Amino acid sequence: MIAASETLSAAFMGALLQALGTGAKALLYTGTRPAPGEAAAGAAVGQVLFADVPGTVTAGxxxxxxxxxxxxxxxxxxxxxxxxxxxxxxxxxxxARMGAAADAGQELVIGSTAALQAGVSIQILSGQFSALP
Structure with a gap:
């Protein structure tokens, strides 16, 4: 992760917000994350959608x-x-983590349980992205 000034981080996050656009989603996986953009080792265990307005840029x-x-x-x-x-x-x-799991700085939090259950409703509970130190 880079560490940037609040001004630069806010500009970067504003561009990210624009890039998400309407219909953005997050595919959820277990295991080790591959190199950026490379294929995941297994199938997605879930998919969550971002809100039409995915969020706001606040304090970078x-x-x-x-x-x-x-x-x-x-x-x-x-x-x-x-x-x-x-x-x-x-x-x-x-x-990413489930809401009931330990917070170790994961950027994306899904639901309020400890694990997904096939066929059960899920959604993004919270999340935060930044380039701040």
Missing amino acids: ALVLAPGPVAVALANAAPTWARVMSGADAWLFDCD
Whole structure:
């Protein structure tokens, strides 16, 4: 991760907010995150959608808004997410966790349970991205 001034981080997060656009989503995976943009080792265990207005830039950070409800694809606890734009272009990968899991600085928080359950509703609970130190 880079460490930038609040002004530069805010500009970067504003550009990220624009790049997400309407229809952005995060594909949720378990296991080790691959190199940036490389194929995931297994199938996605869930997919969550970003809100039409994904969030706001506050004090140099992009603070996510809760997203619409989606459905979990498997029984698992995601460890990372692949974020795709509304145009289905890869934007970035980030760490993810379930809401009841320990907070170790993961950028994306899904629901309030400890793990996904296939067929059960899920959504983005919270998240924050920044280039601040």
